[in-house]
Amino acid sequence: MIANAISIHESIWRRLQSQRDRLPHAMLLVGQRGVGKFAIAHAFAAGLLCESPRADGTACAACAACNWFATGGHPDFRLLQPEALADEEEAAGGDERKKEKASQQITIAQVRALDDFLGVGTHRAGLRIVLIHPAEAMNRNTANALLKSLEEPPPGTLFMLCCSEPLRLLPTIRSRCQTVAVNPPPAAISERALAAAGVADPGRWLALAGGSPLLAAELAGSARDGWADLLTRQLLALDGIDASRLAGDLEKILKDSRGRLPLRIIVEFMQKWLVDLNLAANGMALRYFPLQQATISRLAGGLDPLRLARGYRALLERRRAAEQPLNVRLFLEGLFIEYQGLIRH
Ligand SMILES: [Zn+2]
Incomplete structure (x- = not known):
């Protein structure tokens, strides 16, 4: 796996950091699958919640907030993703039946559960972050439920939506968000990062991934079989x-x-x-x-x-x-x- 998605998306990272002190209510990171949108959003959230971030805005990986974040237990952070995607990450040893039944969608119950989260004060730095990945995994009803929170966000709340197919989002959702385009980095940069991550023949996998470096790493890994x-x-x-x-x-x-x-x-x-x-x-x-x-x-x-x-x-x-x-x-x-x-x- 590519260790540091930020280093291959430097200009986007700098742009996000420039907004650190005047965050919008909602950001929509748009880019093709496997380009690194989620990795960037996740790292940005970690850096925002960290108690002593590094000069480049990345999280220190040592403070209490970082520890909570790393274990998925930060009280001011919520990750909304389809159940199937969450299972995939822990499916190495694989309960296939569980995986087949898992939802490919972000459910309306997941969005409704945000009400409690958004209704109470923040626990730590006064910032609350909701990361939604991928946003197109919300059907119309679910998106409408989210829209209510997007229209009247409680103060100190940042929504980050990752999306590979923005046309599948409700226009009303898109218009509430500041769009951040995450384009594929230059091939040479991606190939270097893939080679550093131990991927043999990085050019082949990068081409097959349509220029998306994280997807390329995933394909190269899966191709071992x-x-x-x-x-x-x-x-x-x-x-x-x-x-x-x-x-x-x-x-x-x-x-x-x-x-x-x-x-x-x-x-x-x-x-x-x-x-x-x-x-x-x-x-x-x-x-x-x-x-x-x-x-x-x-x-x-x-x-x-x-x-x-x-x-x-x-x-x-x-x-x-x-x-x-x-x-x-x-x-x-x-x-x-x-x-x-x-x-x-
Ligand atoms: Zn930290």
């Missing part, structure tokens, strides 16, 4: 894939990971593959698999752009279905048979 190499090798074969065998092999890897590797990781990989096929079909530079430009261009030769677009739309459906698959093996087989049809046609 070999799923990405297996999939890439099969997809690069010019005579096509063996859908049923590939589905079987991948199913086994996912199963062995005991919930650590979600099925969606395969679907997202295929989405990126189709994006690059489409780019190649149009004679453009690839985005996610630049190292495979030559082979992908050969595969893309003669592909019907309309079929490719339909294939991509079908993948969007599958991406949704991947959250609660009935049968992983059949799901993967269907996915690859469809891909095979697309390529062979």
Whole structure:
């Protein structure tokens, strides 16, 4: 994992620090998935609540407030995230059943529970922070419940919302927040940070992550089981894939990971593959698999752009279905048979 997301987002960190003494009521950190929004927001919150922050605004990691923060028990801090996301962090040994049932949404009960938190005085420095991640995991009702607090925030309260898909937020929520754009850092900076974190071949993973350094680290870590190499090798074969065998092999890897590797990781990989096929079909530079430009261009030769677009739309459906698959093996087989049809046609 990248140790310090702040060092790769220096200018954003400085901008946040410049507001330390005149904080807005609400900030919306917007940027693509895995770019480091949450890490920045979390570090900013820690630095604000710390009793003796360092000169650069980061938390001291030694005071009582920092200790509480690190153990998730700071009385003036609340983190709202979907149950499934919280479980993922502790799923290493993996109770899969628990994970499957866990909500992918931030629930209205979680937002309502904020009322008590916001209704009492602060315990420490007179600042209270609510971090919501990801904000698009709130449905309409939940967002409306939050809106009440956003419209009339108690004094000394800072809401920080992280979001990769701002168009899915209620406009009324967006308009209450000061927007902070978190763009991907220059590739060279990210690659250096990834290499320092022990990631081999950082360029490959950074490209696959669309330039998001934290997602790149996550992908590189997850790929130790070999799923990405297996999939890439099969997809690069010019005579096509063996859908049923590939589905079987991948199913086994996912199963062995005991919930650590979600099925969606395969679907997202295929989405990126189709994006690059489409780019190649149009004679453009690839985005996610630049190292495979030559082979992908050969595969893309003669592909019907309309079929490719339909294939991509079908993948969007599958991406949704991947959250609660009935049968992983059949799901993967269907996915690859469809891909095979697309390529062979
Ligand atoms: Zn501290």
